[in-house]
């Protein structure tokens with residue numbers, strides 16, 4: 001027990017040292033066999049999830065992912081059909097290469113809004129670090145953006161066309177303040193809006209800025225270089241999407257705004273308690289049934305994070321290769337199992353309640369506020385309007 005504790009502490013240290021200074025999500029250690037009546041499937045794992053990333057992100061650091069030993073020896077588990085060991089220790093099979101993105105604006109349904117390109121070029125790792133997704137706890141606050149791991153000096157690209165409305169220190173406090181947690185940052189107000197609201201993107205922790213306030217930028221234009229200014233423990237890009245205003249409190253999950261790579265889709269979920277309220281920080285795990293890897297994501301923590309107006313989600317996970325997956329919701333020590341299909345270029349929607357299990361299906365019908373306003377009102381704010 002003592003050895004395992006020390007080992008876990010060591011892994012947690014490695015984990016914290018590898019990215020930005022995000023508080024590590026805490027997992028429960030104790031699992032048990034469910035005796036609850038469960039409508040879908042509930043299975044339990046006696047094995048704590050591995051605290052090491054399931055997906056390998058840095059080809060330079062680890063070009064050949066190797067299987068890691070389980071934290072508990074397999075012989076610990078008696079044969080029992082109710083018990084399930086999630087294969088977090090399986091060899092990673094995730095390619096570090098990403099195909100080109102779907103062209104923006106990518107709107108496979110009237111309510112999707114993949115309007116943005118990636119703020120890091122395709123020649124680099126340009127997808128979110130798994131441990132620092134939107135809604136994960138960072139200090140006492142949930143993370144309001146995604147972190148993309150990139151070496152210092154990597155070019156940061158505008159995720160869409162617009163006007164630079166902030167460049168330099170102080171975007172959090174909205175004054176020139178070099179103790180700002182975002183460090184040197186750029187904010188862009190984009191040419192397009194959504195549902196009558198302006199769309200902004202924010203790029204934090206930069207080393208250098210090449211643009212100035214008031215400057216027009218085009219999609220893909222270099223804004224500056226990746227750095228480690230502000231509250232960080234290492235270089236990376238903090239990327240944020242804000243809707244309606246350029247403030248910390250109106251962020252949305254960028255994974256619902258940046259176009260997926262071709263052949264990949266996005267999981268969007270609503271993980272609830274039995275009373276229908278959103279359940280925070282619930283681990284959800286995916287296992288490809290076609291050998292395309294294992295993935296983990298947590299539902300959003302409570303605090304200054306916001307759900308999409310339509311999806312009303314508290315979980316999103318992008319860059320999933322299309323195909324069939326088993327999905328496991330790790331709710332209060334019980335694993336609930338379902339099966340989903342990730343469609344290329346599309347959102348797959350799941351809901352979960354302990355009493356209902358995992359359900360996949362159609363998005364709820366839109367609320368009245370999603371009926372687009374009269375298109376003759378203010379065209380620049382109506383849906384997606386790109387400048388030529």
Ligand SMILES: [Zn+2]
Pocket residue numbers: 020132143145146147237238239
């Ligand atoms: Zn961040």
